[in-house]
Amino acid sequence: MMRTLQLTFPLPSPGGEGPPCGVLAIGDFDGVHLGHQEVIGRAVERGRELALPAAIMTFHPHPRQVLGMDKYTRLLTPLPAKEKRLRELGVDTLCVVDFSKSFMCVTPEQFVEEMLIPLGVNTVFVGFDFTFGHRGAGTPDTLCELAAGRFAVEVVRPFHMDGQKVSSTLVREALLAGRVRQAAHLLGRPYHVTGTVVHGDGRGHSIGFPTANVEVREPYVVPANGVYAVQVEVRGQKKAGVMNLGVKPTFGSDLQEPVLEAHLFDFDDSVYGEEVRVEFIEYIRAERRFESVGELIEQIGRDAREARNLLTEENSAEML
Known part of the structure; x- marks a missing residue:
């Protein structure tokens, strides 16, 4: 100990x-x-x-x-x-x-x-x-x-x-550019942050993609805004998911700090108030503003499918 x-x-x-x-x-x-x-x-x-x-x-x-x-x-x-x-x-x-x-x-x-x-x-x-x-x-x-x-x-x-030469500066540069796989290569493990699941604005649930809003209280370096394939450890178990890290421009948000919203696959338990660990596995795309909510929903569906495929391949490679 x-x-x-x-x-x-x-x-x-x-x-x-x-x-x-x-x-x-x-x-x-x-x-x-x-x-x-x-x-x-x-x-x-x-x-x-x-x-x-x-x-x-x-x-x-x-x-x-x-x-x-x-x-x-x-x-x-x-x-x-x-x-x-x-x-x-x-x-x-x-x-x-x-x-x-x-x-x-x-x-x-x-x-x-x-x-x-x-x-x-x-x-x-x-x-x-x-x-x-x-x-x-x-x-x-x-x-x-x-x-x-x-x-x-x-x-x-x-x-x-x-x-x-492997250095903290090199890891930071990779994360701030969204290169989370490179950061994982330098760290010897996926980069992660921990935070508490808090109530958001409820939009994710209303458009068919309920999300866990993660409030990060410790002063972590946060990767570049964008959409990521993630593994979220909740209640001691890892759940695959897709995360948007950013300021939600489609909804005209005036957020100054990025928000972490994770949609977990095959998981619908309420985890408000619980601490979770978010591992960034792969960068999928940059955050951007969509012309309509319908267009956003279609893109989230594509992001979710890509994230699920990436994570399935990742898990298969680890088992070999």
Whole structure:
């Protein structure tokens, strides 16, 4: 069972109860993509070899958000989603460091002496491009020097796919362009958001395609507006469906934020107030305005058939 520690700099000296974070991997790990999984997997494996707990150190809020980069107000894996994924990967301890403006001024030396040493680390894993301390002055080489034989440092090389370095930025770019299959390729799993089913305007039911309106409360990166083939996990079971993500232009909507409306195939239970998980499997088309409701209904029918076929092929491929 993974435990989560909320940490604030500086940490008190070790209390003599043994190392709480024997093997530690450090990073933002937003998305927990395949490159991140390489670092995390190495740390978990080393922890098992040494019979020490395998820990992850991450930062909240996202450092770039504190630096004022607006796009980082939305994340690939908000903290609850990141916790769940790390638990699935076998991590024993998650250390969430409060990243504040004062923490930004901590020197590399202070970070090691007043954060890592008190944690009793045996081995630290970092990515090749890891930086730490004020203005990113610390590098993996700096960390090796500051360790001074008190703990080992392992630097993990970049992880490449299709000739590109896998990164959170690459995943974001894919999602914002609607390329959800590419994002899944980089993540090692379909991209998903979680939310609560809320009451909508009832139009879907009136035109023969009842929808579950999903309100996303965590600050997820949301893919490009459009129509998607999706898998929706509800009550522990995955249901195939088609989702419109957008502002409903056919009905003259003045929505500023996109709405997620999923029509689930062969499912008509009421799930208002329940949490669901939406996995984006394939982009079908862009959202657009139709001249009549009848034209919209015909298009939704075509979208639903395409989504059902795509998901049937997807499930068949997974069974092979």
